[in-house]
Amino acid sequence: MNQLFPEISPYASEHLPVGDGHEIYLEQCGNPKGQPVVFIHGGPGAGASTTDRRFFDPEQYRIILLDQRGCGRSKPFGSLVSNDTKHLVADLEQIRKHLAIESWHVFGGSWGSTLSLVYAQTHPESVKSLVLRGIFLAREEDNQWTFDHGGGTRIFADYWQEYLDALPKGTKKGNIAHAYELMIGEDKDLAHQVAKAWARWEISCCTLVPNEEFLNESTSDEKCWTLARHEAHFLHNRCFLEDNQILNNCHLIADIPTTIVHGRYDIVCPFDNGWLLHKALPKSKLVISKTAGHASIEPETTHHLIDATNAMLALSN
Template identity: 70%
Template sequence: MNKMNQFYPEISPFNDFLLDVDGQHRIYVEQCGNPKGQPVLFIHGGPGGGCSTNDRRFFDPEQYHIILFDQRGCGRSLPHGCLDNNETNFLVADIEKIRQHLNIEQWHVFGGSWGSTLSLVYAEAHPVSVKSLVLRGIFLGREVDTNWTFSGGGATRIFPDYWQDYIDVLPLGREQATTKAAYEMLIGEDKALAQKIATAWSIWEIRCCTLIPDQAFVDAATGDDHAWTLARHEAHFMVNDCFLTDNQILANCDKIKDIPTTIVHGRYDIVCPADNAWLLHQQLPNSRLVISEASGHASVEPNTKHHLIAATQSMLSL
């Protein structure tokens, strides 16, 4: 039995491939663990984050057939950084194409942050495909949620020094401190400026992710390539209301009310405040809400990691 605050050992994929989903986008997919185990899909955050080697390690590799993929335009998916035809409904369709390609009838779904958003939208669209949900750091994708972090909302009042570092990179300073203004520069002709803003955007967000400052965590998530897709994808989705209708996720919770769901959320999550999780739990009365008392937003914080690994162990009995 795994110590619940420890990752499972590092593993390598037994298979990986690029899946052509529309003649333009090719999605990187990898399979790890036991090919005869219970299938589980890991959905990464961002948008634009891509998967890391630690993402495989929330699951017992002897018991699970672990499937990870990089969403359109990020990680190892091609073309890198492409925002064309990159919308929530296309990502949902990609997930179903992966399931069908692998001949999986039903799988567990595990997602954090934007991954929780996409997990919920996918489950609401394809409830019969989902055996259970483990969701971390809930992001409901409403305007109030995007404004909180990137348009001078509540997060900027809690980390004013980090926010100032971001503002200082913007050519016109505070007057450009909106998602829309940042997006126009991120997709603009001045690639050097776009990269500078992408890096500053990513550093701002990743610094806010952990309860205890963690420079190694920030450095690992804000290299040029990673920052480029993270910032541009996030801004692209946010200026388009995450390609969701108003309050779409909460309004459609009746469609997933019978799916066993565990919600893990950090008490001190500044990127996605805990009311996101609370509101979701109210709409899913059969869900289990676990408040991670000594954590912010990141999945690797010890308290949250413990609760997530406990949840994946519990999923095996479903």
């Protein structure tokens, strides 16, 4: 079973101005002369972590990580201004050019898979390969699945009730729009309360086997604030995408080598997301983690992802 590569530190980091008052935190790890790969984190709003560096052989890869607009170490923290899918795609391309990279491998999980796919469909010439985990297609049924009385609420009814109990009386409970209004409202204490409950509900559903350490690490007050508010912002606006945009545009990336890793028991982004993407990309490789849910840190999923990044090394040209 593959294990994460050893912990590493960045050899370079910076804040890159990308316009609209935003500065993107950007770091590089591994081998400066290695194959360039960009890690696109999930959420939206989760930010990159030190663990995310460890899916790639540091002797072979030039590993590029960033925090998307308004989250993690990017500035201004928590900002939702000019924060949408089109801007995030433009930021990635600006980063590629800033680093003087002709084309790079792209690795993304969950929302990161969404953004990776939209980026690749917008700039296919910039993408050498795709490794995607826990696919989120951002269709209307996907947007509703977790937070608008979707199927996940029936499977984890107890966790869902904990989320509902955190909302104020009189709230139209289980409705993305109302939660979003609360989290961007004037009552900051209430906004933080809702954000914490939102994040704990989602992260509690991420692993097949309950993982308290992962839950606590992923739901600190600072991480909850951007994870929940950014997610509500994007979901409320249908991820700023046209209906079924990703599947409808798969012909644009049909020849990009693509590996899809998806947990059989993924409750956050159900398996049909990965299955439908694979059908729309017949040349792709679909790898099913048969003992996993949504999280990248589940052992079988970690194993498959490292297999995939090792295989990417053969795609140099």
